[in-house]
Amino acid sequence: MHHDPKYGKALYRAGRAAYELSDYAFALKMFQRLVDAFPSDQDGPKEIKRTRLRMQEAQNGVFEFEAMAQEIADTADYRTQQASYLRRIDVRPKGLFATENIAAGEIILCEKAFVASNTPKNTPALSVMINPTNNRALHGSHVAIWVEAVRKAFHNPSLGEHILNLHDGSPANPATEPIPLVVDGMPVVDVFRMQNIIEHAAFGFTADESRIRKDVQKAFKVDSSGVWPVAARMNHSCLFNASRGFVGDFIIVRASKDILQNEEVTVMFCPADGNFEQLQQNLEGWGICCDCRLCKAEIDFLKGAESRASVMYEVTQFLKAQPLLKVARMLVDGEIPSDLVKEAKRLEKALQKTYPLKLFATCVPNTNKIIELLPTFGMANVHEWLMFAHYRQPPRALDYAHFVLMDHGYKVTIQSSGISLDRTNCVLSMTAVKAMQYIEHFYTQANVKEVAKSARALAEEMHVTYNGSMIGYQGWS
Ligand SMILES: [Zn+2]
Known part of the structure; x- marks a missing residue:
């Protein structure tokens, strides 16, 4: 029986089927029996190695994302075969x-x-x-x-x-x-x-x-x-x-x-x-009614007389007409026309009014000193635009980088030893990554190495978190 080639084929097929169903323990058992019965079998050892790798992935959550991406590029097949990692x-x-x-x-x-x-x-x-x-x-x-x-x-x-x-x-x-x-x-x-x-x-x-x-x-x-x-x-x-x-x-x-x-x-x-x-x-x-603190603040804001919709529309039109690529080109040729910067600042002010501190922040009583801030995400794109537009005035650009991160709900504290980031209310996006990269760039230029290093680590962490892996990471340029 053990030397019946049909038996070998059956073991192989059973192993492969279990593998496809992600039942790696059973697959390994089948391949092991295949190798035991047919020591010269070519496929058995390969399958065992591959199945063991899947079991490690499911157990440890360690993946080589760069290698996976390379394989996808080489084979033009987007389907991956790594094991799910669901233990946490x-x-x-x-x-x-x-x-x-x-x-x-x-x-x-x-x-x-x-x-x-x-x-x-x-x-x-x-x-x-x-x-x-x-x-x-x-x-x-x-x-x-x-x-x-x-x-x-x-x-x-x-x-x-x-x-x-x-x-x-x-x-x-x-x-x-x-x-x-x-x-x-x-x-x-x-x-x-x-x-x-x-x-x-x-x-x-x-x-x-x-x-x-x-x-x-x-x-x-x-x-x-x-x-x-x-x-x-x-x-x-x-x-x-x-x-x-x-x-x-x-x-x-x-x-x-x-x-x-x-x-x-x-x-x-x-x-x-x-x-x-x-x-x-x-x-x-989707049948969802979100009751997060941000939604509560927005609903309270809507109860008032003001609305953000018309300003948001103006902002969208402005950013469509003056995209960041255009800003970059203008910077190569010279300066950003002052009327454009003025217009962006006007929009910034108008938006700011639609995020009243009493709804979107917790302050020290009777002051404007902020204890906790909710994201003001609607302002992030304007602040990002202003960050780029002030590229030749680094201290101003740095201010706007901070504003971008605040818009994302990040509380950034810079000390000589590095940056500490309070993520309690953060909403991550690639715009936040860019702002952190600018902070890295600024402190690299200023030769404040510890802060630059810390900003770099945070920018990388944010990129990895947003995209899953370091694939596609481009530093500030
Ligand atoms: Zn919500």
Whole structure:
């Protein structure tokens, strides 16, 4: 029996199937038996090595993201095969919770995609799937992952369980009753439920550096989406504590601030970028009513006579007409026209009025001395613009870099020994990374080495947290 080649093939196939289902312990057992029975087998040792690597990843959360990205570039295949790392989180009906303290910058979880699609936007065919039960439609990559998800769940009901119990937008959700996956010995997949789940749980990803390098603009040419069943259970908070990055279809979730054991892990579904009414509308689309402190401040502000919407519109128009690339070109040729700087400062003042301290900060009683600050994210782009525009007046540019970080809710304290960063209310973005890089640049020029070094470490940490890895990091230039 042991020397029947068919037996060897069966062991190999069983091992491969278990590997694909991420059951690495069983896969290893099969490959081990294969090698024991057929010591000269070529594939066995290779499979054992690979399976052991997956088990280490799942256990330790140590990944070589740069090598993964290189492989994606070499093979032009965005699908990764690394093991999910889920030991630091607990999946509860209400969301994801940390099982231990997690420091800012550290990995919270990594997860393989259940399904993912990444195709150029300019393909001639457009897929549309219409759900007659609710008159809603899926299109593009959402259709591709819907088809793949239905297939996967049908061929392997145990896999279907991971995805069919996700939030599907209906009120009693996640489902209180387990979803039947097999009826009369036949797998069943409710394709309309699957569609609702895709609509609610899928999100876009970028398989390459385009998320970081906006100038590449690739992000807008590729239609990508996927479902990560565990990561999909994270809830939104405008004052989120985690950020999602990707290498290929592999999601990397890192802590953007220190997270305590048993604290909920939250991400940003859409940014609190100053257009509060728009944000509320977007969140309603997901059936979310955010009750974070920032939303409370915004709601209180809306009760007053003033509104931010018209100023935000002016800001958007201004930044469209005077993008940072144009500012950089003007700096090469000479100075920024003073009327442009004046206009930016006028907008800054107008925006400032829409973030009254009494709502967006906690001050020492009867003073303007700030104890705690909420993010004023709507001002970040104007402050970033002013930071660049004052490039030839470094002390002013440094002030604006600080303002950008304050807009992101970071409290920055600079001492001769380095920088201390209070991340309590921070909302991380690439604009904050740029501001920290400017601080590094300023103190490098001023030859204050300890502060420059500290700023560099923080800029790198923020980049890694936002993007998952150091891939695409470009210093100040
Ligand atoms: Zn909120």
